[in-house]
Amino acid sequence: MHVPDGILPVSVTLSGYVVSAGIAWLCLHRIKQRHDPREDIPRAALLTAAFFLASLIHIPAPPASVHLVLNGLLGVLLGLFAFPAILIGLCFQAIMFGHGGLTTLGINGVILGGPALLAAFVFSLGRRHHINGRKTAIAGFLAGSSAVALSALLFALVIVTNLATHLRADTEQSALLALLLAHLPLVLLEGAVTALVVTFIGRTRPHLLKG
Amino acid sequence: MLRKVSGTSLLARWDPRYKIAALLALAFSFSAVSRIQTIPYMLGLLVVFWLLSGVPLAILGRRLRYPSLFIALVILMLLFAGRGDVLLTVGFLTITDSGLNRALLVAARFYSILILAMLFFAGTPLLTTIRALQALGMPYIITDMALLMARYVEVLHQDLRNLHRCMHLRGFRLRGWSLTSLQGVALMVANLLLRSFEQSQRVYLAMRLRGYGQADGLTPPLTATPAEGLFFVIVVGIALGLGWLG
Numbered sequence: 001m002h003v004p005d006g007i008l009p010v011s012v013t014l015s016g017y018v019v020s021a022g023i024a025w026l027c028l029h030r031i032k033q034r035h036d037p038r039e040d041i042p043r044a045a046l047l048t049a050a051f052f053l054a055s056l057i058h059i060p061a062p063p064a065s066v067h068l069v070l071n072g073l074l075g076v077l078l079g080l081f082a083f084p085a086i087l088i089g090l091c092f093q094a095i096m097f098g099h100g101g102l103t104t105l106g107i108n109g110v111i112l113g114g115p116a117l118l119a120a121f122v123f124s125l126g127r128r129h130h131i132n133g134r135k136t137a138i139a140g141f142l143a144g145s146s147a148v149a150l151s152a153l154l155f156a157l158v159i160v161t162n163l164a165t166h167l168r169a170d171t172e173q174s175a176l177l178a179l180l181l182a183h184l185p186l187v188l189l190e191g192a193v194t195a196l197v198v199t200f201i202g203r204t205r206p207h208l209l210k211g
Numbered sequence: 212m213l214r215k216v217s218g219t220s221l222l223a224r225w226d227p228r229y230k231i232a233a234l235l236a237l238a239f240s241f242s243a244v245s246r247i248q249t250i251p252y253m254l255g256l257l258v259v260f261w262l263l264s265g266v267p268l269a270i271l272g273r274r275l276r277y278p279s280l281f282i283a284l285v286i287l288m289l290l291f292a293g294r295g296d297v298l299l300t301v302g303f304l305t306i307t308d309s310g311l312n313r314a315l316l317v318a319a320r321f322y323s324i325l326i327l328a329m330l331f332f333a334g335t336p337l338l339t340t341i342r343a344l345q346a347l348g349m350p351y352i353i354t355d356m357a358l359l360m361a362r363y364v365e366v367l368h369q370d371l372r373n374l375h376r377c378m379h380l381r382g383f384r385l386r387g388w389s390l391t392s393l394q395g396v397a398l399m400v401a402n403l404l405l406r407s408f409e410q411s412q413r414v415y416l417a418m419r420l421r422g423y424g425q426a427d428g429l430t431p432p433l434t435a436t437p438a439e440g441l442f443f444v445i446v447v448g449i450a451l452g453l454g455w456l457g
Contacts, residue, residue: 004281004282005238005241005320005321005324005325006282006316006318006320006323007317007321009242010239010243013239024353028350028352037352038424039415041355041359042411042412042415043408043415045360045411048356049360049367049407050367050407052360052364053367053368053371054404059392068396073400084353085356087353088356095337095340097277098274098278098325099281101324102238102328163289166289167289167292168292168294171288192393192397193396193397197404200398204401
């Protein structure tokens, strides 16, 4: 779900940087208003490293395999730190593996980071009144699946709208449909894994679910 | 893999702040290329930077394998499903002039930016790159997170390998999308997250004891020579020229 370099026009990639910088600034501004903003940095950094590694786990889905995105879970656990954490992860992936891109860092940040913040909001809404295992699992499923679903939708829109003028109309529609259908199992999978993880963390370290 | 590249080449020794700014300028100018006629200039520049970097071709080739998987589908789609006049028909596949043009542009831009980034980061330690970002004005929350992440990702990777080995020894096998498989994956992810959280608390206390958050008087500031500044101006000028050519 990473847009590579070379596909999008400069106007779109630059807009991606502007929007991404704006969201990151807002998140950092809110973080700096905390009593000791440095206190949460090691927790956010090490959890980001753990997410970076967890996203490398491949789950067999014959004939291929899928890897977890986990942006919803990241949002649930890191809250406002999720957006900068995703930007850092994307930067590492671009530098270390050539996955994603340098010019598309901003747009990829919006595609994956925006839904992570939404997941944090969805999860906090789901657990507002009662905190129990079932509600945590449902809120976790909704947060995990909605984040990936929104990311897939944004990714498909960015790719297809920017390639549409160069493709035949029938191919354009098929490509959009195929991209969305291909991500449907991932939406369910992410929701299930997020629900299981937050249920486990809710039982063992509930304070971690504050975001 | 690029860690194996020597840090003595001209490009590796260039001030990392100039290097990052120049890389971004060149990457955006490459992505602005919209005419086939400009591709040779872009490739020529790439050859110049490759010579300045001293990166062996074999290493570049190996690094290109994985990212190529992502772009191949887009290139094929543009090539065989593009609009325009038909140039060639092979069975049920047709290649159009506009499709071929677009596929060539996307491929050239993608590989040029990817290779350029590899050449620029080869021989430069990640920590130096992060320090350069800090010197360029990146907020401390982001650079501190990046530094800690770079420091601990290897430690946590070892933890993940140990977790996987333990689960494997207890008979866990990742097969398809069964509930047992998903539970196993979720347990592994949750355990990794809990371990990283516990470690982060110890790391934070250790960092506070060493004066984290106070003025840093130990790390020497990055310095650049006038020649490095001049080289930066030249590279940015070339990037602007390439962007103007389009």
